[in-house]
Amino acid sequence: MSQSSSTAIIGEDPAPPASRTVIVGLGYVGLPLAVRAVEVGHHVVGLDVDAERVKRLLSGESYVEDVPAERLAAVVATGRFEPTIDADDCTGFDVAVITVPTPLREGLPEMRHIEEAARLLGAHLRPGATVVLESTTYPGTTEELVATILEQTSGLRAGVDFHLGYSPERIDPGNPQWHLENTPKVVSGIDDASLAAVRAFYDTVVDTTVPVGSPQVAELAKLLENTFRHVNIALINELAVFARELGIDIWEAVDAAATKPYGFMKFTPGPGVGGHCLPIDPSYLSWRVKRATGRVFRFVELANDINDHMPDYVVRRLIEGLNRRGRPVNGSQILLLGLAYKRNTGDARESPAIRVIELLTGLGAFVSAVDPHVVEAHVDRRVRRTQLTAAEVARADAVVLLTDHDSLDVDVVVREARYVLDCRRMLAPASTVEVL
Numbered sequence: 184m185s186q187s188s189s190t191a192i193i194g195e196d197p198a199p200p201a202s203r204t205v206i207v208g209l210g211y212v213g214l215p216l217a218v219r220a221v222e223v224g225h226h227v228v229g230l231d232v233d234a235e236r237v238k239r240l241l242s243g244e245s246y247v248e249d250v251p252a253e254r255l256a257a258v259v260a261t262g263r264f265e266p267t268i269d270a271d272d273c274t275g276f277d278v279a280v281i282t283v284p285t286p287l288r289e290g291l292p293e294m295r296h297i298e299e300a301a302r303l304l305g306a307h308l309r310p311g312a313t314v315v316l317e318s319t320t321y322p323g324t325t326e327e328l329v330a331t332i333l334e335q336t337s338g339l340r341a342g343v344d345f346h347l348g349y350s351p352e353r354i355d356p357g358n359p360q361w362h363l364e365n366t367p368k369v370v371s372g373i374d375d376a377s378l379a380a381v382r383a384f385y386d387t388v389v390d391t392t393v394p395v396g397s398p399q400v401a402e403l404a405k406l407l408e409n410t411f412r413h414v415n416i417a418l419i420n421e422l423a424v425f426a427r428e429l430g431i432d433i434w435e436a437v438d439a440a441a442t443k444p445y446g447f448m449k450f451t452p453g454p455g456v457g458g459h460c461l462p463i464d465p466s467y468l469s470w471r472v473k474r475a476t477g478r479v480f481r482f483v484e485l486a487n488d489i490n491d492h493m494p495d496y497v498v499r500r501l502i503e504g505l506n507r508r509g510r511p512v513n514g515s516q517i518l519l520l521g522l523a524y525k526r527n528t529g530d531a532r533e534s535p536a537i538r539v540i541e542l543l544t545g546l547g548a549f550v551s552a553v554d555p556h557v558v559e560a561h562v563d564r565r566v567r568r569t570q571l572t573a574a575e576v577a578r579a580d581a582v583v584l585l586t587d588h589d590s591l592d593v594d595v596v597v598r599e600a601r602y603v604l605d606c607r608r609m610l611a612p613a614s615t616v617e618v619l
């Protein structure tokens with residue numbers, strides 16, 4: 184669907200201020216959007232395939248930390264939020280937003296969720312409606328994949344009978360300063376009328392919209408943002424390994440570099456990357472580049488390689504630290520602080536902690552973990568979940584601080600631990616504390 188191939192949509196006012204909105208996929212991205220959309224006056228049908236999630240939402244229970252239960256309850260109480268697993272509830276929508284997962288399967292983009300969402304929306308699409316894809320994906324998805332499925336299932340034509348666009352989500356779970364409303368949102372459409380409709384909807388939801396010329400630009404912008412972070416984290420992680428071998432404190436060097444008021448952005452070493460974005464999104468871009476040009480996007484491959492190996496480095500450093508204390512890792516009690524990939528969030532998807540647990544249990548260590556934010560019991564059955572107490576810290580041969588949650592009682596760790604490997608430089612300096 185190129186901009187030039189489409190014509191304006193038959194005289195409907197795009198995305199009226201209070202629309203019937205469908206949000207497909209009520210996760211970290213979809214739920215905050217649904218809540219916000221209800222708050223600004225839309226009627227929102229929230230469609231998810233997970234019946235348990237829908238049940239929890241109907242009873243006012245939130246599973247996304249950025250949506251507090253009180254806020255959700257207020258939204259449910261309006262009567263304008265309909266969480267459902269029934270696709271027929273989507274009938275008659277004005278605006279539909281797709282916020283389903285885009286994982287990797289055997290290293291390749293897994294488009295199944297987007298395809299399913301597009302199919303079910305196509306079955307309920309009516310002339311004049313607007314469909315927006317928000318899931319992070321490779322450039323070309325909206326115009327090549329989503330448009331085609333919507334057209335085939337609805338019998339309508341994108342850009343002629345309905346509006347279509349892409350607007351990447353920039354949600355940063357756990358960030359107290361930047362949230363959906365005040366983070367500028369990139370918006371795009373397959374033609375001018377689609378862009379106007381997409382923008383009109385998001386103008387009701389966020390403070391600032393940033394229009395761009397095509398969905399491909401918006402798709403690439405999102406991947407650029409995440410690839411930028413991924414590559415820079417990899418740079419600092421690799422430098423951290425070398426700096427240690429050179430006997431230089433990388434953390435002090437990073438702090439010093441960060442005093443430069445321009446041309447430098449601070450990234451710090453860590454145990455690796457996790458979540459739904461950095462371990463996955465750059466691979467969507469490299470896959471697209473490879474498929475379209477036959478060439479390898481070397482920065483992404485290199486960053487993947489470095490960041491993927493950070494958990495191995497953490498375990499190697501731990502083994503060395505234990506060895507210096509005359510202990511083999513086999514049979515040692517290791518206490519992990521933090522399972523989430525990111526501070527102050529409960530998201531343990533793709534978390535480096537999972538690989539650390541695999542490696543340590545494979546070496547015969549007994550692994551316990553503290554993370555009050557991560558509620559899923561099934562992070563790894565080999566790990567014993569516990570609380571951060573003086574007794575737990577004291578009984579551990581080594582403590583590994585993987586996630587710098589504000590809620591961690593760092594004093595008890597420094598006071599009681601025999602040996603800590605602090606992967607986030609969160610703890611005060613002490614003879615028992617070693618920084619990654």
Ligand SMILES: NC(=O)c1ccc[n+]([C@@H]2O[C@H](COP(=O)([O-])OP(=O)(O)OC[C@H]3O[C@@H](n4cnc5c(N)ncnc54)[C@H](O)[C@@H]3O)[C@@H](O)[C@H]2O)c1
Pocket residue numbers: 207208209210211212213230231232233236282283284285296297299300317318319320352353354355356459460
């Ligand atoms: N989590 C983040 O911080 C973040 C930030 C920006 C962008 N994104 C992107 O947003 C998209 C969604 O990510 P998320 O973190 O919200 O995922 P999530 O796993 O938290 O939520 C996705 C939801 O979609 C549901 N779902 C899956 N298939 C479905 C289908 N066919 N129909 C209806 N519901 C379906 C799942 O049950 C789940 O509740 C991804 O593309 C991701 O890359 C995520």
